[in-house]
Amino acid sequence: MTRLVGYTREVTPGAGTAADAAQLTLAGAERVFTDDSADGAAERPGLRECLEFVEAGDTVVVAGAAMIASTAAQFLTAVSGLVGRGVGFRSLSEPALSTGTDMDPASVFVALESLRRRLSSLQTRAGMEAAASKGRRPGRPTVMTPERIAMAVELRDLGRPVTHIARVLGVSANAVQRALASHEGMAANER
Template identity: 60%
Template structure:
């Protein structure tokens, strides 16, 4: 008898895995394994327990392939290992990636689904990296050319009614950099403050 076994993980800190668990329960899984967002994507105890629980004839069901794998290579390796064990795979949102005897294979749809998975995983890693940098007090992106000294000099020159292009030339930066740096600052600071 075929058992449907579910697995999901928290893809980002702000995303609750409860929606994935609910979707899997609605799909008829007999048991759901979950990893929280704090687990290292390469060392997930819930996934390890899930893979050990599966038996030949079972079908692993996930909300999307991104819940199963942290990289496309991991996805392919995992699906290949499941197939070798006689375990099927079903993604609720990516039918082209599902395995089993009743699945028609359209190579174009499979490749498109794998590319979609790759893009989603890159996006998740980028968001996680930006959140990590932000938590460490770092601002993601290119560093500004306007140091605090240059901003002070630009403000002083602007208070002398110098044009933005002149200020930019004096400081050796672009006019856009000067405008961005001066935008939040008052033009003539109030001496009483």
């Protein structure tokens, strides 16, 4: 008895799983398992339940390979485990990664590299969102302190060129320009 069994998870916060679940049902999945948390937790009860549910001859179908794992290595391990149990795998968005297809090796490698980049992007975005929720901004801290910005505004009001202001403050002209533009933007919003 061959069954299509769907699985999806919320990859980005707020994205939900309803659209993917509908797409899997439309593709013929008899049952769809979901994990509705995008917190990146290793604990995925929906995936565990899906893997316990499938039997030899079944096929696990996903909207995209990123649903199964957080890294390309984990993906390969998961699909190898399914194949070892006699369970097929089908990705709707990356058919080259589906088992039982006659794809040339180059297509498989291109699809795996694309998956690796997507997973890396998702991890970076999740890390940035986690940092933002803790009040941290990613990137290099600014050299323009509130005192330097005030001095730059004062010197600019005196008609001094940006290069002179930068030399006086000991920062780059670009830093001064960005700070002045940001200051002017905030002043315009206050009006």
